[in-house]
């Protein structure tokens with residue numbers, strides 16, 4: 001028979017964490033959870049109607065962690081982890097992540113301490129390479145500039161069983177910890193999203209500053225190489241037009 005001391009010791013070792021998944025419809029949240037919890041892929045689409053759709057146990061060092069995964073479903077209780085999912089073939093689902101974060105903050109209320117929550121971003125459906133429209137650099141930059149962990153996932157060929165190994169407090173975002181500055185991240189985003197022709201005056205003024213900021217020798221922010229090339233190309237084409 002188990003003694004009380006033994007029971008207390010087991011309780012101390014066993015932790016329960018609550019995780020929610022957020023993201024647009026059909027990005028693959030249920031499939032990721034099913035795969036993680038049941039180590040199998042369920043290729044059927046069923047619109048999520050319940051709230052509790054995944055329970056699993058993981059061992060992290062000497063601790064057993066019971067992971068309960070819920071969908072959003074409007075239940076304002078405290079979460080230790082949030083899995084933000086988007087479909088790499090849908091820019092809309094990527095752009096929607098800010099809205100999901102905002103909705104979550106609103107739901108948690110003013111006492112919410114977001115710093116104690118571990119955020120995981122799953123760029124899902126990476127197996128469908130031909131329809132991919134959000135590349136790794138862009139997704140990683142969005143996640144890492146907020147101190148979130150980033151994973152490329154596919155319910156077909158990978159799992160996110162590493163997620164709980166990163167448990168504990170969410171790393172605070174500092175320029176030292178992510179390796180790039182906020183200014184560098186904002187500039188990479190601005191340039192990569194720019195569809196307009198460059199204004200010559202802006203380029204002439206900004207080229208030197210941008211080149212210093214984004215040069216691959218100086219900037220390790222994901223996507224910075226593309227951003228640097230875009231700056232160089234813009235300058236080159238402007239110079240051609242002037243000649």
Ligand SMILES: Nc1nc2c(ncn2[C@@H]2O[C@H](COP(=O)(O)OP(=O)(O)OP(=O)(O)O)[C@@H](O)[C@H]2O)c(=O)[nH]1
Nearest residue numbers: 025026027028029030031043045047048125154155
């Ligand atoms: N190719 C591919 N298809 C996937 C992947 N993950 C999910 N799917 C498909 O995407 C569709 C939606 O998946 P779900 O897991 O139901 O999506 P959901 O985000 O839970 O959707 P809601 O319940 O509406 O919120 C299904 O038809 C899945 O078979 C993936 O990694 N690759």
